[in-house]
Amino acid sequence: MRQPMRVRRPVSTLSALLTLALGACATAGGGGTGSEQQPTAEEKQAMTAVGGKANGIIVWSSSRLGNHDLFVMNTDGSNVHAITKGEAVDWFPRFSPDGARILFTRSLKGWVYERDANADGKWDIYTVTPDGKDETKVVDNASWGGWVSNEEIVYVRSTAVYRRALSGGTETLLVDSTKVPALDSALLQQPELSKDGAYLAITLRGSQRETGVWDLGKRTWTRTGEGCQINWTPAGDEIYWVHPTGNGGSRVLHLPMANGKPTKSDSDLDAITLIDLPGRRSHEYFPELSADGKWLVWAATQRGHDHDIADYEIYLWEVGTDPATAARLTFHSGNDRWPDIFIGTPAAARADGAGPDKGPPADEKDASGKPAAKGKKKHH
Ligand SMILES: [Ca+2]
Numbered sequence: 001m002r003q004p005m006r007v008r009r010p011v012s013t014l015s016a017l018l019t020l021a022l023g024a025c026a027t028a029g030g031g032g033t034g035s036e037q038q039p040t041a042e043e044k045q046a047m048t049a050v051g052g053k054a055n056g057i058i059v060w061s062s063s064r065l066g067n068h069d070l071f072v073m074n075t076d077g078s079n080v081h082a083i084t085k086g087e088a089v090d091w092f093p094r095f096s097p098d099g100a101r102i103l104f105t106r107s108l109k110g111w112v113y114e115r116d117a118n119a120d121g122k123w124d125i126y127t128v129t130p131d132g133k134d135e136t137k138v139v140d141n142a143s144w145g146g147w148v149s150n151e152e153i154v155y156v157r158s159t160a161v162y163r164r165a166l167s168g169g170t171e172t173l174l175v176d177s178t179k180v181p182a183l184d185s186a187l188l189q190q191p192e193l194s195k196d197g198a199y200l201a202i203t204l205r206g207s208q209r210e211t212g213v214w215d216l217g218k219r220t221w222t223r224t225g226e227g228c229q230i231n232w233t234p235a236g237d238e239i240y241w242v243h244p245t246g247n248g249g250s251r252v253l254h255l256p257m258a259n260g261k262p263t264k265s266d267s268d269l270d271a272i273t274l275i276d277l278p279g280r281r282s283h284e285y286f287p288e289l290s291a292d293g294k295w296l297v298w299a300a301t302q303r304g305h306d307h308d309i310a311d312y313e314i315y316l317w318e319v320g321t322d323p324a325t326a327a328r329l330t331f332h333s334g335n336d337r338w339p340d341i342f343i344g345t346p347a348a349a350r351a352d353g354a355g356p357d358k359g360p361p362a363d364e365k366d367a368s369g370k371p372a373a374k375g376k377k378k379h380h
């Protein structure tokens with residue numbers, strides 16, 4: 001229900017347009033229900049070829065039922081269905097390493113912008129199974145929940161990143177930007193631990209707008225460039241992130257890393273481009289690799305860029321192949337954002353909130369937050 005604000009006083013054309021644009025964003029629910037579209041024969045063929053080969057499932061956040069809910073589909077775009085419902089905004093879904101649970105962020109009440117992702121008192125973190133069962137609140141007043149192992153998670157409360165057992169217990173503070181001059185009290189977004197648990201990839205917003213890596217042991221910040229949505233590759237030897245350059249105004253870059261620092265220059269952006277779609281729908285965001293590192297999911301628009309309002313569509317690509325072979329998987333004018341992919345058969349979720357291979361208790365870690373867990377990990 002987009003209702004542009006009325007402009008009551010004379011304003012310049014440009015500021016009137018800006019006011020209208022902002023007003024259009026000030027909706028009761030972002031994205032809107034939109035409408036279903038149909039893939040072309042060529043697009044259908046790509047869905048079958050790429051998605052059939054991947055043979056997994058994708059979870060993402062879509063506004064198509066009127067507010068954002070989590071949806072699941074097969075990687076070939078079939079069997080699209082909602083697994084959460086209700087007037088809250090459900091987004092940032094992340095599969096646990098064993099696929100048994102999906103961690104996600106939910107608004108306390110109704111519509112909340114993604115630009116308020118770090119706002120105090122607006123979000124809680126939940127889990128749900130991939131078939132929409134056992135919905136459980138796991139963290140109060142937090143957002144950007146991600147997995148460390150099947151038993152441990154990281155998440156953000158405003159300017160601080162914490163680590164904790166999924167089942168509860170004591171929070172371990174990993175970094176607080178108000179205590180680190182280089183971080184300048186920035187809002188911390190989408191934190192992700194490296195495979196060895198020594199480094200935290202973080203996107204800064206608010207007072208700073210950049211990506212970088214926090215060394216948990218040395219307590220130092222290494223800036224990795226402008227842009228956002230920085231991730232570690234599952235192997236832990238590279239970062240990848242969204243950069244505000246390329247076709248359509250964004251692309252996904254990647255850089256090799258060692259000891260928490262890039263080992264290659266970022267002076268030639270084309271040489272470090274992971275994906276930049278040809279054609280008009282090339283404003284890429286929300287990149288996420290599968291746990292085996294072979295598949296990349298993301299979403300792209302051809303106009304507009306508001307994360308939670310614009311008509312993003314989900315894409316799947318076999319890493320290393322011709323970008324032109326990437327398959328568009330969704331065909332719906334609503335907002336489709338933050339996909340994650342799971343390859344294989346998800347483990348059955350246990351009723352006590354822990355995964356099938358129960359790791360050591362949450363207190364078995366040192367002050368740097370380095371993991372003592374022996375369980376399987378997915379670092380994407
Ligand atoms: Ca909802």
Ligand SMILES: [Ca+2]
Pocket residue numbers: 246247248249250251276277282283284
């Ligand atoms: Ca692009």
Ligand SMILES: [Ca+2]
Pocket residue numbers: 311312313330331332333334335336
């Ligand atoms: Ca869409």
